[in-house]
Amino acid sequence: CKDKQTFSSIPDNDNSETKEVENQAVGSVDSHANQVSLDDIPTLAFPSISTSDFQFNHEKAADIIVEKVAEFSNKFRNARLVLVDLSHKSKILSLVKAKIAGKNIDAQKFFTHVGDITHLYSRGGLRCNVIANAANWRLNPGGGGVNAAIFNAAGPELESATKEKVQSLSPGNAAVVPLPSSSPLFTREGVTHVIHVVGPNMNPQRPNCLNNDYNKGCKILQDAYTSLFEGFASIVR
Numbered sequence: 469c470k471d472k473q474t475f476s477s478i479p480d481n482d483n484s485e486t487k488e489v490e491n492q493a494v495g496s497v498d499s500h501a502n503q504v505s506l507d508d509i510p511t512l513a514f515p516s517i518s519t520s521d522f523q524f525n526h527e528k529a530a531d532i533i534v535e536k537v538a539e540f541s542n543k544f545r546n547a548r549l550v551l552v553d554l555s556h557k558s559k560i561l562s563l564v565k566a567k568i569a570g571k572n573i574d575a576q577k578f579f580t581h582v583g584d585i586t587h588l589y590s591r592g593g594l595r596c597n598v599i600a601n602a603a604n605w606r607l608n609p610g611g612g613g614v615n616a617a618i619f620n621a622a623g624p625e626l627e628s629a630t631k632e633k634v635q636s637l638s639p640g641n642a643a644v645v646p647l648p649s650s651s652p653l654f655t656r657e658g659v660t661h662v663i664h665v666v667g668p669n670m671n672p673q674r675p676n677c678l679n680n681d682y683n684k685g686c687k688i689l690q691d692a693y694t695s696l697f698e699g700f701a702s703i704v705r
């Protein structure tokens with residue numbers, strides 16, 4: 469099985485995903501093969517919020533990801549959460565995988581994946597109908613990192629859909645934006661929604677820097693993931 473979804477003994481899912489598995493409690497049943505199509509399972513792919521440009525401490529961020537995934541993943545009867553990063557050398561993916569081992573989290577409902585979040589299906593065979601964006605408070609396409617990648621890949625459709633929905637977002641909050649079906653991310657990757665999330669900023673070169681105040685920072689990052697996962701739950705429902 470190429471659907472590598474465990475944390476310690478099996479490396480990240482880095483290429484194509486097995487599209488069908490034996491019938492489980494998730495997904496829709498194919499009446500002919502009596503199998504479940506993984507493509508049909510609502511899936512949120514999310515990057516590690518704040519840990520690159522916003523310079524948030526990776527150990528603390530990993531603790532919060534694990535805490536929030538543990539809180540939410542088993543609440544989803546029929547949905548998956550996937551933490552994504554670009555490289556096999558990703559420190560945050562390694563930390564999360566180490567910290568999650570031994571926790572009571574269903575490996576079908578949460579796993580990690582190495583790849584570009586804008587090409588999860590076309591290059592990795594992983595269907596994710598929802599992707600999260602580590603956004604800036606203005607919800608501008610610019611900057612770098614995953615924000616620029618998602619706005620570039622989605623085309624002007626995402627910018628206009630975002631502006632229709634919300635003008636700005638304060639740290640710790642998320643906004644769900646339905647993606648117009650003309651967007652290349654929709655047609656090529658099957659992404660129907662983007663959830664913008666603004667995390668805490670520890671980078672003095674960026675707005676709203678918390679000056680190393682990790683009491684505030686951790687609270688804001690927890691709120692950001694809560695808001696992200698609740699936003700995803702509102703789509704799945």
Ligand code: AR6
Nearest residue numbers: 515518519520521522584585602604611612613614615617
């Ligand atoms: N696919 C998957 N993961 C990615 C990709 C990608 N294409 N690009 C980056 N990552 P960052 P932040 C990972 O810096 O720290 C922007 O300028 C990356 O390796 O994108 O929250 C915004 O406008 C890291 O693990 O977001 C904001 O101003 C994670 O995504 C600011 O950066 C987040 O890295 C937000 O900074």
